[in-house]
Amino acid sequence: MVIDTRTVQAFGKNHIPGTINIPHGLDFATWTGWLTGYATLFYIIAAGDQVDEMAKDLFYIGLDNMAGYFETSILQTWVANGKPLQSDETTIPQAIAEKVKNREVTTIAVRPLQMWKAGHIPGAMPPMLGLISDRGAEISKNKPILLYCWLGQQERDRNQHLT
Numbered sequence: 557m558v559i560d561t562r563t564v565q566a567f568g569k570n571h572i573p574g575t576i577n578i579p580h581g582l583d584f585a586t587w588t589g590w591l592t593g594y595a596t597l598f599y600i601i602a603a604g605d606q607v608d609e610m611a612k613d614l615f616y617i618g619l620d621n622m623a624g625y626f627e628t629s630i631l632q633t634w635v636a637n638g639k640p641l642q643s644d645e646t647t648i649p650q651a652i653a654e655k656v657k658n659r660e661v662t663t664i665a666v667r668p669l670q671m672w673k674a675g676h677i678p679g680a681m682p683p684m685l686g687l688i689s690d691r692g693a694e695i696s697k698n699k700p701i702l703l704y705c706w707l708g709q710q711e712r713d714r715n716q717h718l719t
Contacts, residue, residue, distance in 0.1 A: 560577050575601065
């Protein structure tokens with residue numbers, strides 16, 4: 557398992573196929589522990605000056621199975637070796653609403669059950685992000701997947717207040 561710790565925006569723009577994104581920040585250790593478990597060896601992609609702090613954060617929760625790290629320049633090396641990068645598209649509700657309504661996308665609400673019960677997009681699947689791998693067989697591979705969560709809304713609201 558390889559965890560890319562760059563920002564959501566940087567990861568979405570380009571990343572190595574098969575990597576997962578857990579940005580280094582407030583919940584980094586929590587999500588890394590949840591998504592990797594304590595027995596899985598994993599690597600991180602990070603700026604070299606952040607690696608010691610990340611390892612310390614993980615150590616504090618008992619997660620000491622980080623096998624190593626790659627500098628963020630690994631992406632350029634990857635491309636230089638003829639391997640393709642992947643990208644994810646970010647959208648806003650108004651731009652995707654019609655596709656959601658017409659069920660042209662698989663909609664997944666990756667948020668806690670409490671938030672799910674408070675409200676969700678009709679037809680959305682409810683697995684919280686930490687449990688999504690348990691539901692993989694239920695997710696259609698025949699159409700685009702729309703993931704949405706409360707955190708993205710929080711970030712947009714915070715950024716609007718800053719401008």
